[in-house]
Amino acid sequence: MPFINTSSPHQQNQSSVPDLMRKVLLALIPGALACLYYFGFGVLVNIVIASATALASETIMLNLRHYPVRRYLTDYSALVTAILLALALPATVPWWLTVIATSFAIVIAKQLYGGLGYNPFNPAMIGYVVALIAFPQQMTQWPVPQPGGALGLLDVLLLQLTGTLSDPAILDAVTSATPMDQIKTGIGLNRTIGEISTGALFGTVAGRGWELVNLLFLLGGLWLLWKKVINWQIPVAVLSALFFWSWMFNLYDGDLYSSPFFHLFSGGTMLCAFFIATDPVTASTTHWGRLIYGMGIGILTFIIRNWGGYPDGIAFAVILMNMAVPTIDYYTQPRVFGHQDED
Amino acid sequence: MSEYILILVSTILVNNFVLVKFLGLCPFMGVSRKLETATGMSLATTFVLTMSSICSYLANEYLLIPLGLEYLRTMTFILVIAFVVQFTEMVVHKTSPLLYQVLGIFLPLITTNCAVLGVALLNIQERHGFIESALYGFGAAVGFSMVLILFSAMRERIAVADVPEAFKGNSIALITAGLMSLAFMGFAGLVKP
Numbered sequence: 349m350p351f352i353n354t355s356s357p358h359q360q361n362q363s364s365v366p367d368l369m370r371k372v373l374l375a376l377i378p379g380a381l382a383c384l385y386y387f388g389f390g391v392l393v394n395i396v397i398a399s400a401t402a403l404a405s406e407t408i409m410l411n412l413r414h415y416p417v418r419r420y421l422t423d424y425s426a427l428v429t430a431i432l433l434a435l436a437l438p439a440t441v442p443w444w445l446t447v448i449a450t451s452f453a454i455v456i457a458k459q460l461y462g463g464l465g466y467n468p469f470n471p472a473m474i475g476y477v478v479a480l481i482a483f484p485q486q487m488t489q490w491p492v493p494q495p496g497g498a499l500g501l502l503d504v505l506l507l508q509l510t511g512t513l514s515d516p517a518i519l520d521a522v523t524s525a526t527p528m529d530q531i532k533t534g535i536g537l538n539r540t541i542g543e544i545s546t547g548a549l550f551g552t553v554a555g556r557g558w559e560l561v562n563l564l565f566l567l568g569g570l571w572l573l574w575k576k577v578i579n580w581q582i583p584v585a586v587l588s589a590l591f592f593w594s595w596m597f598n599l600y601d602g603d604l605y606s607s608p609f610f611h612l613f614s615g616g617t618m619l620c621a622f623f624i625a626t627d628p629v630t631a632s633t634t635h636w637g638r639l640i641y642g643m644g645i646g647i648l649t650f651i652i653r654n655w656g657g658y659p660d661g662i663a664f665a666v667i668l669m670n671m672a673v674p675t676i677d678y679y680t681q682p683r684v685f686g687h688q689d690e691d
Numbered sequence: 692m693s694e695y696i697l698i699l700v701s702t703i704l705v706n707n708f709v710l711v712k713f714l715g716l717c718p719f720m721g722v723s724r725k726l727e728t729a730t731g732m733s734l735a736t737t738f739v740l741t742m743s744s745i746c747s748y749l750a751n752e753y754l755l756i757p758l759g760l761e762y763l764r765t766m767t768f769i770l771v772i773a774f775v776v777q778f779t780e781m782v783v784h785k786t787s788p789l790l791y792q793v794l795g796i797f798l799p800l801i802t803t804n805c806a807v808l809g810v811a812l813l814n815i816q817e818r819h820g821f822i823e824s825a826l827y828g829f830g831a832a833v834g835f836s837m838v839l840i841l842f843s844a845m846r847e848r849i850a851v852a853d854v855p856e857a858f859k860g861n862s863i864a865l866i867t868a869g870l871m872s873l874a875f876m877g878f879a880g881l882v883k884p
Binding site: 632663 | 726845848849858865867871878
C-alpha cells in the first residue's frame with residue numbers, strides 16, 4: 349500500500365496576501381460609511397486621492413526597480429495603506445496634503461525598505477505623522493460631525509481642490525477642533541472635564557459622531573477576529589492597557605482625566621487597535637511579544653493624549669512601538685521544542 | 692523629587708540626545724550593526740557618561756570657578772572625559788577581564804562621543820547642581836542606550852530586507868534614524884520647559 353509522503357506543515361492556511369487585504373478592506377466599510385455620514389464627502393475625496401496617489405507611486409517605484417507591477421499592485425496592500433491614511437486625515441485637508449502624506453508613506457516608509465513584508469514602520473502612520481508635524485494647522489481642523497455632512501459635495505470639492513469656499517465665512521462654522529483637542533485646551537484653561545463635555549460636540553460617552561464611527565470600526569475588527577485575519581492579542585492588549593490606565597487616573601481625579609470610555613471611543617482608538625496596530629508586517633510576531641507591543645501602544649497613547657503636545661497619540665504610539673518590535677521579538681522568542689536552556 | 696523625575700523623562704524621551712538633539716550620532720551609526728556590540732557599547736557609555744558628568748561638575752565647581760579659569764572649561768572637560776574613560780578602562784581591565792573583553796574597543800571610542808562632552812557643557816549651561824548633573828548624565832546615557840539597542844535590532848532586520856541597491860547600508864540606516872526621530876517628536880510637550 350503506497351503511503352503519501354508530504355512534508356510538514358500538514359495543515360496549511362489557504363489564505364493569501366490579496367485575500368487578507370480584501371477582508372481588511374471589507375471590514376473597514378461600516379466604519380468608513382459612518383465617517384462619510386458624519387464628516388461628509390471629504391472622506392470620499394480623501395479616499396479617492398489617497399488611493400490614486402498610492403497606486404501611482406507604487407507603480408513608479410516598481411518600474412524603477414524593474415519589478416512586475418501587476419503582481420505587486422494586485423496584492424491590495426498599497427490600497428489598504430491609502431485607505432487607512434485617508435480615514436485618519438481630517439475630511440477638509442487640501443488635496444496636496446493627502447498626496448504628500450500618501451506618497452511619503454508608500455515611497456519612503458514602504459518601497460525604500462523593499463516593499464511589502466520588509467517595512468519596519470507602518471506606512472500609513474508614517475504618512476500621517478509627517479503630515480501632522482509638517483502641517484499642524486490643516487491637520488487639527490475637523491469638520492463638525494453632522495448627519496449628512498456639514499458641507500455639500502460641490503463645496504467640499506471646491507475647498508479641497510482650490511482651498512477656497514463660495515462663502516469663506518462658512519469654513520469657521522463647519523470646522524472645529526476634535527473633542528479630544530477641546531478637552532486638552534480646556535484643561536489648560538483650568539476647566540474640568542465635566543464643564544468641557546457639556547459642549548455641543550459631545551455625545552453620550554465621547555464626541556458626537558465619533559462614538560458611532562469607533563463602534564462600527566470595532567464591529568469590523570470583531571469580524572476580522574472571527575475570520576482569523578488578525579490575532580486577538582494585539583487589540584485586546586491595546587484596548588485593555590488604554591482602558592486600565594485611563595480608568596485609574598479617572599478614579600484619581602475625574603475633573604482632570606477623561607473617563608476610560610471616552611478614550612476607547614474617541615479619535616482613532618478602534619481603527620488603530622484592530623486595523624493599524626495589527627498590521628502583520630510591522631507588529632510583533634510572538635505570543636508574549638504581541639501582548640507587550642499592544643500594551644506599549646495603549647500606554648503610550650494614554651501618555652501622549654494626556655500630557656503630550658499632540659491631541660491624539662495613536663500614530664506616534666504605533667510607530668514608537670514599531671521601532672521596538674525587533675527588540676521585543678528578539679527577547680520573546682519561544683523556546684524551540686527539544687532544546688534545553690544552556691544552564 | 693518630581694524635578695528629578697522630570698530630568699529623567701526629559702533626557703530619556705523628550706530631549707533624547709540622539710534622536711532630538713542629534714548628539715552622539717557617530718557611535719549610533721557605527722556600532723549599531725549587531726545587537727551584542729550595541730549592548731556592550733550602551734553599558735560602557737552609561738557608566739562613563741554618568742561618571743564624567745559628575746567629575747566635570749566637580750572640576751568646574753571646585754577648580755575652575757575658584758581659580759577664575761572658566762575660559763578653560765571646554766579643554767578641561769575634554770581632559771576630564773579622557774581621564775574618566777582611561778580610568779574606567781584600567782579598572783575594568785584589572786578587575787574583570789571578561790567584561791573588558793566584551794567591551795573591548797568601545798571603551799576608548801567613548802572619548803570621541805560628542806554626547807559626553809555635550810552633557811558636561813549642558814550641565815553648566817542649565818546651572819545644574821550635583822545630583823541634577825549626575826541624573827542628567829545618567830538619563831542621557833539611558834536614552835542613548837535605549838535608542839541604540841532598538842536601532843541595532845532594527846538594523847539586523849533591515850540587513851536582510853530587499854532594499855534597493857542605491858539605499859543599502861548606511862543610507863537606509865540614516866532614513867530609519869530619521870523616521871525614529873519623527874516618532875520621538877510625539878513626546879514633545881511632555882515636559883514643559
